[in-house]
Amino acid sequence: MENIAEKLNLVIDYIESHLTDVIDQEQIGKIACCSYYDVGRMFSLIADISLSDYIRKRKLTLAGKELKYDNAKV
Secondary structure, three states: OOOHHHHHHHHHHHHHHOOOOOOOHHHHHHHHOOOHHHHHHHHHHHHOOOHHHHHHHHHHHHHHHHHHHOOOOO
């Protein structure tokens, strides 16, 4: 059986591989074997940042890299 940290790592892997897509909250719950709400609570306790803030910051970081290195336009 996987522990909480391992499940959260799987959630992070899912998020990282779907940053350019819509993040499916139901899928995150399935990966962690609990509700999206509970995943968010566990994530916040361990990472000291909310799950939604983590996703938002990762998407903004990716967008910033694209603007800087790929000469993309806003």
